[in-house]
Amino acid sequence: MAVHFFHTSDWHLGQFFYHHSRQYEHQQFLAWLIQQIQEKQPHALLIAGDIFDVINPASSAQKQLYQFLADAHEAAPHMQTLMIAGNHDSGYRIEQVEPLLEKYNAKAVGLIHWKDDQTLDIDRLLTPIFDAEHNIVAWCLTLPFLRPAEITGFNEQTQDSQSAIEYLHQQLIKEAKARKTPEQALILMSHAHLLGAEESDSERPIIIGHQEALSTQLFGDDIDYVALGHLHKPQQIQKPNIRYSGAPIPLSFSETQYKHQVVDVHLDPTAPPDQQFQFEPLIIPRSINLHRLTGELQEIFQKIQQLATGEITDIEQRDYVDIEYFSLTPPPLDLRQQIEQALPANRYRLVRIVRKMLQQEGDQLIESKIDLEPPTPEKLFQQLWQNMGYTPDTEVERDFLLLLEEAQNIETPHAEG
Structure with a gap:
């Protein structure tokens, strides 16, 4: 029996990009995705975490998700x-609306649940996927982002994060194999960082030296497809059937060259081995472009003149511009004003200007960078650690980042204006 599904992840609904809302860009993506669902009628849509950008998303971001689920259900009632949940999501929040999700044939797994006898609640993590005639065509093993506090200390197999992660995968795969029939596929959906994967600079740095990155050996040969979320670049890890779908829009200027996509997957365990797995990347149209202009100041102004012209009335629909320029001398005091005046009127949003100083040392020019962006907590911690006279310590830095991650995921009242 063949199963047909879409794999997507890292929507980050509600994201602000240099204080600019991405709501228009997300709405364009979601409208495009509805068209794909209407046209191709998959059995399932898998969203592999980081649905929202923050654990307390604005009501507009939540409305965007639930309206999409209603529209998707209307477009393909059987899907x-x-x-x-990803590391940006609140597992509690996305599970709270379960009665609403059921109306749209949807399910959210935000947390690892344990029974009173300290055994894993496998039923919540294993979901059958049905075809239009309500036959089971696949089983999906759903693993949200695994936080140590939620998976360790429950039994002898969960004394530390690594053993707990191995235990979870072993138990889930064992039970899934027991439930499936030979013609049914096994799909594992996970929000995790795998060894060998390529990162961008917009992903939250919670891993030091890849100590917490997972190995593909966890999946064995029993899983027909691994649908991953967390990293924003579309990529396969070691095998074509272990894939990150990537984010649907560029979440930083380092992601402008990514081919943002939804992965359209067909699986048939009964087919010959070389025909069991087929996928097609559905390339997502980019509604807003990101322009990074680099070079000496004179080159910057020349590149500005080459940009497209024509006013765009709605500010949320204007392209973003990021400038990194080289200079031997300090910039003029009114540089930003000069650049804004040079940009075509009402067409672009200038989000950042960074000066890369050039210093003369003999016959060579040495580059150093002045970034006016505020320092991150990680950088402040590193500076304080060094100022206290300590040498860099990866264990200490890793502990700090884990504490930071926990602090960022403490739910606090959210006031909306």
Whole structure:
């Protein structure tokens, strides 16, 4: 029996990009995705985490998700939508609306649940996928982002994060194999960082030296497809059937060259080995462009003159411009004003100007960078650690980042204006 599904992740609904809302860009993506669902009628839509950008998303971001689920259900009533929490999501929040999700043939897994006897609640993590005739065509193993506090200390197999992660995968795969029939596929959806994967600079740095990155050996040969979320670049890890779908829009200027996509997957365990797995990347149209202009100041102004012209009335629909310029001398005091005046009127949003100083040392020019962006907590911690006279310590830095991650995921009242 063949199963047909879409794999997507890292929507980051509600994101602000240099204080600019991405709501228009997300709405364009979601409208495009509805068209794909209407046209191709998959059995399931898998959303592999980081649905929202923050754990307390604005009401507008939540409305965007739930309106999409309603529209998707109308476009393909038999399609199941399965989603998991990522490290940006609140697992509690996305599970709270379960009665609403059921109306749209959707399910969210935000947390690892344990029974009173300290055994894993496997039923919540294993979901059958049905075809239009309600036959089970696949089983989906749903693993949200695994925080140590939620998976360790429950039994002898969960004394530390690594053993707990191995235990979870072993138990889930064992039970899934027991439930499936030979013609049914096994799909694992996870929000995790795998060894060998390529990162961008917009992903939250919670891993030091890849100590917490997972190995593909966890999946064995029993899983027909691994649908991953967390890293924003579309990529396969070691095998074509272990894939990150990537984010649907560029979440930083380092992601402008990514081919943002939804992965359209067909699986048939009964087919010959070389025909069991087929996928097609559905390339997502980019509604807003990101322009990074680099060079000496004179070159910057020349590149500005080459930009497209024509006013765009709605500010949310204007392109972003990021400038990194080289200079031997300090910039003029009114540089930003000069650049804004040079940019075509009402067409672009200038989000950042960074000066890369050039210093003369003999016959060579040495580059140093002055970034006016505020320092991150990680950089402040590193500076303080060094100022206290300590040498860099990866264990200490890793502990700090884990504490930071926990602090960022403490739910606090959210006031909306």
